[in-house]
Amino acid sequence: MGTPVVVMFDHYSVPRENLLNRTGDVTPEGIYKTPYRDPSKRFGASLGNLSVGRVSIIGFGVVYLKKSLTIGVRYSAVRRQFGPPGKELAVIQYPLQQWRLFPYIAATYALDAFSKTFNQHFIDFRLEAMDPGDKDRLALFGQEVHGLSSAGKPLSGWLARDCIQECREACGGHGYLKCSGFSYLRDDNDANCTYEGDNNILLQQTSNWLLGVWAAARASPAAALFPMHTTDFLQHADALLALAWTTTPITPHSTNQEVVAVCRQALQWLVCWLCHRTAATLDALTAAGQDQFSVRNNIQVYLAHTLSLVYVKWAAASFPEGSAERLWQAFRKALLSDCGKFKLHTKTAPTFVEVYKLCHIYALMSALDTTHHHLPNYAQVALTWFEAWVQEAHVSLQPVLYRLCALFGLNQLEKHMTPLVEGGLVVDRSLITAAQQHVRRLCGELLPDAVALVDAFAPPDFFLHSVLGNADGKVYQHMKTAMFTAPNATSRAKHWQEMVYAVPPAKL
Template sequence: MATPAEGSMAALLPDLPKGPLQAYRARASFSWKELLLFLEGEDMLRFKHTIFSALESDPLFDRSCGADLPMEKYRELSFLRCKRVFEYDFLCLEDMLQTPLKVLALVGCLGMYDWSLSNKYFLHAFTFTSAIYTSGTERHFEYIQKAFRMEIFGCFALTEVSHGSNAKAIRTTAHYDPASQEFVIHSPDFEASKFWVGNMGKTATHAVVFAQLYTPGAQCWGLHSFLVQIRDPKNLLPMPGVMVGDMGKKLGQNGLDNGFAMFHQVRIPRQNLLNRIGDVTPEGTYVTPFKDARQRFGVSLGNLSMGRVTIIGMSVVNLKLAVCIAVRFSAARRQFGPADEEEVPVLEYQVQQWRLLPYLAAAYALDHFSKSLFLDLMELQQGLFRNDQSVRQAELGREIHALASAGKPLASWTAQRGIQECREACGGHGYLAMSRLGDLRNDNDPNCTYEGDNNVLLQQTSNYLLSLLARKLQDGARFESPLRTVDFLGAYPDILAQRFPGPGRAGLDSSAPLAAYKWLVCYLLRESYQKLEQEKRSGSSDFEARNNCQVYACRSLALAFLELTVVQRFHDHAHHPGVPPPLRAVLRRLSALYALWSLSPHVTLLYRGGYFSDEQAGKMVESAILDLCSQLKDDAVALVDVIAPPDFVLNSTIGRADGEATLAPSPPEQHRPRNCRHIQHLQPGAIAPPGRPPTTSSLAFPVPPRLSPPVGS
């Protein structure tokens, strides 16, 4: 007879349905339930189970409700769903501060269901409120409470039509008027209008607006953030002087209303300046605890690291979903085989293993990196809130900025390539909309662009590494950082003198590619620095010199450094003594496969720099990748079971847990559940979760027209 605890765990981790995937599950070398419990922990599993169960049992989240809705109705439904998530109260404000990984988990769970909903929720609940929490002071915290009560709805307005990555050149102004003790927010022209702001198109009532702060005498103190009301929460009409509009249909995530806004002499109280980095007295004197303007600017943009680190996690979720669909389909789909014998699953083919299993390993490695970096970021944010101005805090900020700036490109590009490979690996069935792979590809695509174009962001990471080398060469400063990601560079000359030790079984462990990666980063750092100095000696300006060093040098340096960091962290995780013995082999194989597969595109550089000297080294890398794919083939379905959400959330007809592909089209409108036909007429609060009253929030639909003219301007 099962104990209560065993019964509880059985409900939390039920057996998977039998079907075509059963044979692979029976051959797995480990228990998928044990690995899931080890990686997530019981508390996190219960948290995710609560979210998934709530979505599946609530008619508002019925999958057929959002199918083929016009964009305006899809956005209305996304708002209603976002509101419902707040009513469920999965995470209160205190929980977010005490258990930060649950923040990442909630965003991921909602994203697995629908990224429009997840991003709408995240931008309001985390990006908007986090900016207030870290950049504001106690006088602003009432807005956080209002946000969680859905009395207001927020957005984060940094990017402008003509300036995105170059935030320092943003042109929106905030002039202080001592006579009225107000700031005057103004957009000098259309190119200075806030653009691409999520939630601004239809639903946001308040915005954290970044603008150049001016005090009397036309003295500019640089970029600061301000709380600006842009709509009336009762009717969503624009406030006086605000022109706000929707940007229209996008390639994906059309349930999220991206918008733009222009401000015509909009007056806000002096207290609406988020004043942690600097304040203005009633008389108009600027005061700040930061003597260095560059440090003040860096702190003012600290919230961008939050966005970039979260995008890493979002990209990993997309990669997980795609790999789950493709591996399950490949294990069930049969094609060809020996003459006069049964066809075999396509997962048995070496090419299919080589196409998919490295992305499965990448999903595990990048997931661990994403979670660990998020915890590092929480440490940084707590320091910002305490107004910690120590040297360590400043160095931690620089290091996390460098990691996030390269981590977002690596994760989003890996997901982009992985989803496409998964789509092709599923053949024609993968091209069906009901496979969901097309939606995943479209929804992941903006991860490569927003919060900074990937190629531009990589320059931030290479600049960080080059500055460390310059300090080392000029005044003998040590290579060290709070998270120890650069500490290995202390052996810079010795590492450059190393050579590949030779082929052997060591290739099947992640220690060999780790050594190669350290050499590669040192080599690219030296090459980039020498190229930069050569450009300067030839007469190029600092801007021209850096611009001419990106391709084949600094860009490659940034990516190699981040890949090394991911490999190192996952290697340490897989080899930690706390890993249960039955799970060690599979985790170490995943670690080795990701390390070798990531390293393989750099083989040319390894030969060019002399680390590899004969053809056997390159062959060893290729052979080791194929050997590891073969060893992981029987574990692939179980590894997917660990990271797959319930079928309702995965929402793929070819990725079901039972392996039975259902290729029937979605039911026509007249056969959908009755409650879905009335979704378009729902008002906020019309349906409450079981046992919960409707909210009394004043935010309501119908929404205003697509372009709302300024009122009273």
Template sequence: MAKLLPAINRGGPLDKYRQLASFDWKKLRDIIDGEDIVKFKEKCWNAMESDPLFKRGHEIVSFDEFRRITALRAKKFKSLDILPLEELVVHPDRLRALSEAIFSYDGSFSVKYQLSYAFVQTTLMGLGTTRHMELYEMLGDPKCKLIGSFSLTEISHGTNTRAMRTTAKFDVNTQNFILHTPDFQAAKCWVGNLGKTATHTVVFAKLILPTGEDCGLHAFIVPIRDPDTLLAYPGVKIGDLGPKVGLNGTDNGFIMFTNYPVHKDNLLNKNGDVTTEGKYVTPIKDPNKRFGASLGALSAGRVGIITICHTYLAKALTTSIRYSAVRRQFGPNDTEEIPVIEYPLQQWRLFRYLASAITLRIFIREFGNFFVQASVESFLGNPKLMQESGSEIHALSCAAKPLAGWLARDGIQESREACGGHGYLKFAGIGDLRDDNDGNVTYEGDNSVLLQQTSNWLLGLWSRKADSSVWDTPLSTVKFLKNWKSLGKTGSNLQRVEDLIQAYEWLIRHLLEKTALLQQDLKNRGFSDFDTKNHIQVYAGRELSIVYAEYNVLRTSWGVVQNIQGADAEKRVLETLLLLFGGFSLEKHLGLLYESGYLKDPKSSDNLRSTIINCCKSLRNEAISLVDAIAPPDFCLNSPLGSSDGQVYSRMESELTQTPNTYGRPDWWRELVSKM
């Protein structure tokens, strides 16, 4: 690891805290990532840093120029062939590592690259068969001109799949599916890469048989532009959505089809196909397994967003925590100023999110690797794991994605504020992170709406709770509910991770029962199924999904940490971080714990909060080395406030003085001094 990772600058303002750390930051990075992933990330970062195309400052470029340079960076990175298919099959965890590496550089470039190639390839892997292998390999070919995109959402229906109106009717005579968009409201929209550049898109449309039978939503890989001219094909109308709040290097667009033919082989047919005679066939006879496999395959975006969120959060915290160790403000007397990281309030503001970032990182390593394994096995002809785990993957990703998105949103904002006025400067980098992350809370499903998917799955299991086998799921996210009758009904000590996990298990059981009773009461009062599902969310189903996500992030990460061998100091600091994450998360639900009768002692809440404060205090001397363990290189961070050498003020001065016309008057000065 010492050879793989670059040396941290010594002798600077951050050196004091690095010497105080109780653990080796390189050893911790090895535990979190593993040597192979560390080496692979360094390979990605070195490839970008050595290429002039990836050099950047903080100048504001035009909207069109930002798109141009972003597209060229994505094209260039693809040409490097960092992760070929044969390597991915052997090392599936490198797909997640690739995402972490490039998103730590820039969100727009990373979205552009991932959507252009990796995301479409993942969809082909999850929903396609061997007949799509050639296209999969073409998308991975460094010399290929094809650019992918993903078309699910419709203008007036969001991700409400049942209401989508784009159709694909099979024509027996031509052996083509005829794609058609009835009107603008049915146009596919928010499609990344579509606005100006995509040559192909994965379209989700209702598969209509020649008899008129609707077989539901299916995916098709559709050529939409000439790769040599980037002009849309006849029958395809493509528009640009224009500027957004963030990620403006990625061109989002909308698309409409007018009786546009695509060959039947363009149907991604793993879970369902149409014969040459126009009959629907499926290899999965059990409709629940077929649905589960489709849900699991479509979870790639949400699983990826969890990775993006913890990467953004880690980047923001690297800047704010390093800055806090350098920035001095006030002190015990008039002549001494102390670093703001010494203040308990600053520790509390930032270290809770530092614990969240590292806990999420461990969780997504496990969850992401499981998902990629299931996807690869399915693509290679063994769909059993995806079929059996698809519904659970869907449920967990629909809860963990909102959790990660909101933690990143709040942690990035806290980092911005914790850096004071300097954090508001564009070159600090935190504002751009905030804007880029903002999309994570709505794309691939609005967070609050997604949570309903999770609560629906949990309630479905609860309705069959008498059958203990329903709790034996591949990811073990609800295994503890096999003993739902005997779960402890009281608790008082919330000062160990084991205590927090036990409290979470009780809370999930309580909320399941509460939500199910509310559901039944509404049905007894004559509410329709639709109204019932809506009315059980507030103060019931929504909270159920959130605590389910928090519990599984904590449980999964705790299991990993407890298996660490031969690294006692690193294990201890990770245990503190997980205790802080669990306490920070569970504190939000203290009212529910008292309401349910789990807590009776008024001092229990004080004890939990004391635990949080003590964890923050114990991390004061560890924080700089902790961010060293998760930080991207300075080249990616690109922030004078967060540079690894801690030279904040000299870097700020350099940045400000290099800005064009820093000391000059504006070009429009005459207009200001002349008479109106």
């Protein structure tokens, strides 16, 4: 899998008019012509078309995240075990269970919004490729699509892999039953980590591209500008790298909005620092006489590999400025058409579907909270109206949405705390303690909404195919039914006599 398809011709005449000529053509005189003077740009224009599989697999990972979390969280809300005298607690009430599962809920919402937005960008790229006006823009677009998809697929596949396993273990022994459905999820998702490119190899594609952008941006900051704007902040790398948090930017009193802002800045800084550190290591190894193959291998661990993952996590956590209008247009029609369907009254509890829709709106609003002035007037009006409408009808929903974003950001901050300290951004180590305190707080505050947030994206029971995750919460009834209706569940196995005769009689 992953091997490109090759068609070979042996003295077979192909009419010139039938040659694929999007990035190059042959004249009747036999002269090769291309609209791209720079070979790298011609290659870049072709790269994006090869990304369709990876873009799709990002969405596959989101589906597996949703299914595994639906099973794990619903089961945890039903299963009771231990507690104070005379009372058993649902296992979801235990802080450790929350800490194991809730960050994956936050990651699922973040990755779902990222996947949908990236898919819309990819559609735009394919449309531009059909009738390219600006060849240079198309080449840059293709490079960015390739770089982002090569990191997005590993992030999605590995998140789903880890989430499936965590949810399976969170269900105890029942999670290993065939009827739990986890085995099917594991079988389906494991292939995502290797087909369409092994994840670890794909990350090298992203880091190679980022290092090229970094080198070009050092010479000319404008070289960091790409159509999806995922690397725009590299223009300001010097200012970012000059940052040093001598006092913790997160305190016990920080709001979730403030926490999100800190996490975004930290991820931007980390991308810049890893670019700088990786490029410096690459130059040092080259100067030491190592060949290009050895150099690329020796910069992966702790450097290029981590760089690619941090870059895509930043993209998933924070939609860039330039994509604001495009993102709004992608969601606008669906969102406004749903407004009339919602029964939004201040005295009516929101439905799960409304929570789901508003979580996507939050992803949009949080991305635009500092960039909405770049939108056209109509979008500003629509966004203002929609935001006011949400605030009036569902004030109680906004806090849970900010908790999800803050938890996702803090989770990434914790995973990459070592380079943040090593690089000099985090000087005051109390930030580590403050981040951990906020994670515990957010998990506790998300407890009342956890089942609702999962129900919002849960598939119907028929598609979930798990006795542990049915919407009615009747876990034990469904387990009993599955066991009694399984083939040969109430009869002897056909080979029972062979098993009996194989046992030597007792000598008593």
